[in-house]
Amino acid sequence: MNESKRSRDVSRRQALIVVGAGGLAAAGLTLLPRAASADAAAVDAAIKDLIGGKTPQAGRITLELPQIAENGNTVPISVEVDSPMTEQDYCKAVHLFADKNPLPDVASINFTPVCGKAKASTRMRLAKTQNVVAVAEMSDGSVYTAKAEVKVTIGGCGG
Amino acid sequence: MAKAKPRVKVPKTAAKGEVLEIKTLITHKMESGQRKDKKTGDKIPRKIINKFVCAFNGKEVFSADWHPAISANPFMSFYTTATESGTFEFTWTDDDGSVYTKTAELTVK
Numbered sequence: 628m629n630e631s632k633r634s635r636d637v638s639r640r641q642a643l644i645v646v647g648a649g650g651l652a653a654a655g656l657t658l659l660p661r662a663a664s665a666d667a668a669a670v671d672a673a674i675k676d677l678i679g680g681k682t683p684q685a686g687r688i689t690l691e692l693p694q695i696a697e698n699g700n701t702v703p704i705s706v707e708v709d710s711p712m713t714e715q716d717y718c719k720a721v722h723l724f725a726d727k728n729p730l731p732d733v734a735s736i737n738f739t740p741v742c743g744k745a746k747a748s749t750r751m752r753l754a755k756t757q758n759v760v761a762v763a764e765m766s767d768g769s770v771y772t773a774k775a776e777v778k779v780t781i782g783g784c785g786g
Numbered sequence: 787m788a789k790a791k792p793r794v795k796v797p798k799t800a801a802k803g804e805v806l807e808i809k810t811l812i813t814h815k816m817e818s819g820q821r822k823d824k825k826t827g828d829k830i831p832r833k834i835i836n837k838f839v840c841a842f843n844g845k846e847v848f849s850a851d852w853h854p855a856i857s858a859n860p861f862m863s864f865y866t867t868a869t870e871s872g873t874f875e876f877t878w879t880d881d882d883g884s885v886y887t888k889t890a891e892l893t894v895k
Contacts, residue, residue, distance in 0.1 A: 701857040725855055729820050732853040736864075741847045743805035743867035749850075750857040752818070783857075 667758075670726045674762055674772075677722055677735070683772035688721075688761050690775045691748075699753040699783030708745035708763045708771070712738070718745035719764045727757035752783040790814045790835075794876055796890040800868035808840065809863040812878050812886060818854035835886075837879040838862055842892075843872040868894050 674683070691705035710718040717740045723733040736747050745763075753759075756778045763771045795809040812835065819832025832854060839849040848864045871894045878886040 728855050729818075730854055733855040734853060735851040737849045737851075738864075739847055741842070741845075741867055741869070742865050744865040747848075747850070747862065747864040749860065749862050752855045752857055 667726050670724045670731045670760055673724060673731050674722070674760075678762065678764060678770050681768070681770045683762055683770040685772060687771045688763050688773035690759065690761050690773050692759055692775045692777050694776075695778045695780065696753060697780045699755070699779040699781055701750045701783070702753050702777060702779075703748065704751050704759065705748040706736070706746070706761050708765075710745045710765065712740055712743055712745055714740050715766070717742075717766045719766055721745070721747070721764075722762045723751070724760040724762070725751070725753055725757055726760065728752070728754045733759075753777055753779045754782045755779050790878065790880070790884075790886045792876060792878060792886050792888040794874070794888050794890050796874055796892060798891070799893045799895055802868060802870075802894050804868045805865050806868055806892075807863060807865055808874070809861070810838070810840075810876055810888075811859060811861045813859050814878075814880075816852075816854070816856055816858045816860060820854065833881050835860060835878045835880050837877075839877045839879075840864070840866075841875045841877070842866065843870070844875075868892065870894055 687709045689707040693702065696702040706721050706723065708718040708721060710716065712718065718738050720738065721736045724731045725733050733751050734749060738745050758774050758776050761773045790812050792812040797806055800806055814835050816835065817830055817833040819829065821830045822828065823830055834852060834854055836852055838852065840847050847866050850862060852860060872892060874890045874892060876888045
């Protein structure tokens with residue numbers, strides 16, 4: 628029992644080391660234009676950092692994004708979470724990620740019950756065609772996720 | 787750099803219990819830290835607004851943490867319920883520690 632737990636811990640540590648090394652390599656490569664990008668694993672790691680060991684469920688989030696973004700420098704994004712927004716039951720936060728940007732984090736949006744509606748819009752940068760992931764944290768501890776793909780004609784991270 | 791100029795759009799009056807949309811915009815380059823100076827090849831250091839907070843009568847209603855993937859001249863819109871008359875205070879915090887603020891009055895009938 629103990630033994631198996633230890634081996635699991637080790638493999639998790641190794642996995643983290645791999646992710647960390649990947650991050651360092653990516654940081655080192657930023658000098659080469661467009662060589663640096665996060666990937667799905669980095670997004671998963673970032674999500675895990677924020678919400679801990681909870682497993683996100685699908686649903687309750689509406690992500691509004693253009694299917695094709697001509698200019699990756701300013702891509703409109705609107706996110707709405709289906710929630711009654713009362714003191715007892717509300718959406719605490721929505722985290723946005725982009726899996727092929729140099730840095731996967733985009734924004735964390737924190738709501739309070741006073742908001743009345745868990746909806747917000749902003750504009751983001753996308754380096755290339757990729758998935759945008761939204762993760763919503765509810766007040767009861769449940770976590771929801773949604774994903775949308777955006778095709779980007781001109782990337783928006785310099786280079 | 788030019789001084790960041792915040793702009794907000796808040797209805798002047800509202801009915802009690804009404805859910806209002808608030809739109810905010812601030813002029814800021816949001817330098818991502820990924821770009822290179824074309825002449826020297828050096829990286830341009832990161833300088834972004836990393837925190838946006840909206841408070842109503844001193845109580846926080848909405849906030850957002852921004853990362854370099856937020857576009858230049860960051861725009862943010864969100865909702866709030868009108869409960870009483872008072873003042874909205876919007877605060878943007880820069881990487882270098884500067885704080886930009888803007889206020890707006892709301893009258894609830």
